[in-house]
Amino acid sequence: MPDHHDHAHEPHHASGGCEHGHDDTRLPRTFLVAASGTLTGTGLLLGRIHAGPAWLPTLAFALATIAGGLLVFPAAWKALRALRLDMNVLMTVAVAGAWLIGEHAEAAAVVFLFALSELLESWAGTRARRAVAALLELSPPTAIVISDDGSEREVPVAEVATGTAIQVRSGSRIPLDGEVISGTSSVNQAPITGESVPVDKQAGDPVFAGTVNGEGSLKVRVTKAAGDSTLARIIQLVGEAEEQKPPTQRWVDRFAAIYTPAVFVIAILVAIIPPLLIGQPWGAWVYRSLVLLVIACPCALVIATPVSIVSGLTALARRGVLVKGGVYLEAVGKLRALAVDKTGTITVGKPQVVGIIPVADLAEDEILRRAAAINSHSEHPLARAIVDAAQGRGITFEATTDYQSVTGQGARAVIAGHLHFIGNHRMAHDAGVCTPAVEAMLAEIEAKGQSLAVLGHAPHGDCAGEILGIIAIADTLRPEVTEALRRIHAAGVEKVVMLSGDNQRTASAIAAQAGIDEAIGDLMPDQKVEHVRQLVARYTHAGMIGDGVNDAPALAIASVGFAMGAIGSDTAIETADIALMKDDLRKVAEAITVGRRAVGIIRFNVIFALSIKALFLALAFTGHVGLWLAILADTGATLLVILNSLRLLTTPAVR
Known part of the structure; x- marks a missing residue:
């Protein structure tokens, strides 16, 4: 069988056999199909009203056969030269046989209807790609x-x-x-x-x-x-994705490779055995053989997967979700479990001040002013979070003197002639200014999985020292995370597990806020890989969401790897199977929904196409179906498969 899906991007002029046409061949294809249909109708009309010479209807049918045949016969010859039997060959043999037994009208009708189905499929391929192809026109010349x-x-x-x-x-x-x-x-x-x-x-x-x-x-x-822009990369990836065959299509190709030669053998046996062995009339059984060949043409079966895949890829590309191929579109539609990274995926990835607790008689802004004055000397992420919070409130702070960093604890500096410190729990304890009440506050903050910075007046000279305030700092959840996880569960994912290198307490606290089923902390990269491997073993289809770089090993082990916020990042696009072009986890639910719909539509298409074939093959063998009905059944099945597949383009958003 020809690899119809792989040829989707190749220009071809006299093509057939369910290959997708391009815009540059669409006009002549449309003209030839229209001419074939018009001439067939003219021949039938002339034959019915008996107008003009008796040979005129035959001429009309001959011209109709040639017009439609230009889209079929050259492709059949090409297949035969390659020692390949495809549906173009099936049609050519059926048409030639119909002419040999004098069924001129049916021969013309077979060619016209087959060429029409080819045109419909060509239109479907063009329609499915239009949204992505239009991207080429978005960038000004x-x-x-x-x-x-x-x-x-x-x-x-x-x-x-x-x-x-x-x-x-x-x-x-x-x-x-x-x-x-x-x-x-x-x-x-x-x-x-x-x-x-x-x-x-x-x-x-x-x-x-x-x-x-x-x-x-x-x-x-x-x-x-x-040529290197994000837009150019998207167009290139979508083109490459369409050429990757998903499992269903590989099965269809293998099936068709056996099915087509088998049909030829059966058709030959149907034509010769009854006349030779039991004296049946040759004409009737040759005709049944030709009908069998027409019905057996597996056009609807062959396009059942490609049109669905292209439609699904296009629908997701419109939504800012790049899927690297049909194999991943099918895989995401089967996901039952999902592993997620914490930093940068569930959380913003940037520590922020989330609370200020005055301990002495100081206002929140004054606590933040003094803390920022000390931390303005440091580039530590927690120190920067405090400085950013002060600047965000419009708080100005004077320069400090005698700044000293204390490794693993914090920093000290002199403010208005007094030694202050800003640091962790240990620094406050070592300064000897902790009280039972402060210890309880610190324990409560740490239980939430938050980091803390204790601002204190350090003991010096005549000053006994005291704790002035506590600043709680945390990597906050992305605003859409809770809604995104609800949608992911609604889309059919049974379990979501967060894998993090942070301590277990922090991971558990974040998971509880987000609504994640399970959180596993204190993980090294190789341990993340092992946990993803366990999810795949348990659920068969398990995905992983990460940043596309640090989580590359885990993304590779997962059934489907998602890269967050891939816009502008070639590395993220290259690493993952699915790239979310912006940092929005809700896109994952959309990808799963479209994938599930695609899998369902593909299964229906395949079962429907095979069922139609089986029914009409049985009717053909018993002589209850003629060539007209055979080709109408095949064309109708093809059209229904195409229209069903195109429904993916209008997949509603998950709510």
Whole structure:
């Protein structure tokens, strides 16, 4: 059998046998099909009203056969030269046989209806790819380059080098990936990420080719050449994904490779055995043999998977979810368990101040002011979180003196002539200023899985020292996490497990907040791999969500690996099987939903196609079906399979 799905991207002119046509061949294909149908109808009309010479209907049927046959006969000849029996050969033999036994009208009708089914499938392939192919038109062909002297000129995007400054005017599409140098605006990133809300951009923020600038004007430094842009990468990946055969299609190909030759052998036996052995009339049994060949054409079966896969891949690409191939679309549709990384996946990945508890007679802002004054000297993530919190509140703080970092504990510095410290529980204890009441507060914060920073007045000179306040710091949940996990469970995932390198207490606290079924902390990368392997062994189909780089081994072991926030990250796109173009876990539920729908539709298509074949083959063998009904049944089955597959393009969002 020909590999119809693999040829989906190859231009072919006189094609057939369920191969997808391209736009450049669609017009002649449509013309030939229309001509074949018109001539067939003309021949039937002339034969019924007996107008003109007796040979005129036959001429009309002959021309109809030639017009439709131009889409079938060359492909049949190509298959025979390759010593391959496909459905084009089946049709050609059936048509030739019909002419030999004088069934001219049926021969013309067979060619027309088969060519029509080919055209319908060609349309389906084009329709399914249209949303992704339209991305090619999103990126403008030219960019407005800003010269060193400040002048502007329009240059083809292919000629714009990285590092070049370009101007993006309000309301225009961004031509290349880059970084904003100056200006502020909101950018519609829906073509890349599937986001429905525009994203605010300012100096330092990345922008992507094909996205739409809003009201503001932006000056952008190009960071990627046209061929390397995120948009170009998406188009390339979708093209590659369509060529990867999922398990169902591989089974169909293997089945068809045995099925087609077997049909030829059976058809020959049907044609010759009854006349030779029991004296039946040759004409009747040759006709039944031809009908059997027509019905046996497995067009609906062969396209049952490819059109569904292309539709599913396209539906997800529209939503900012890149699936690397049909094999992963089927796999995500079968997921029963999911492992998730914590930092950067469930949480934001950046520590933030989540609480300030005054202990002495100081206001929260004063506690934060003194803590930030000390921590302004440090680059430690917890120290930066405190400084950021102070700046976020508009709190100003003076420079400290005699700053000293204490490894593993915190730091000391002099503020307004008094020695202060900011650090962990141990630092407060070693300073000798902890009290039972403070110990209880610290224990409560630690029980929540939060980090803490104790601000104190250190004992010195005549000062006895005291604890002034406690600052609670945590890596907060992503805002959409709880809703995303609810949707993931609703999509059919039985268990979600969080795998983290953080301590078990912190992991458990985060899992409880998020609604995760189980949390496992204190894990090294190799231990994460082992836990994912156990999930796969238990549930057969288990996925993993990570950042696409640090979690690469675990992503590789999982049935399906998801990379979070892959937009602008070639590494993340390359690593995972499915790339979520923005940091939104709700996209996982959408991928699972579309995958499940795809699996269901593919199964229905295959069972439906085989059932139709079995029914009409039985009717053909008993002489209850003619060529007309045979080809109508085949065309109808093909059309229903196509329409059923295209329903994936309108998969509703998970709520």
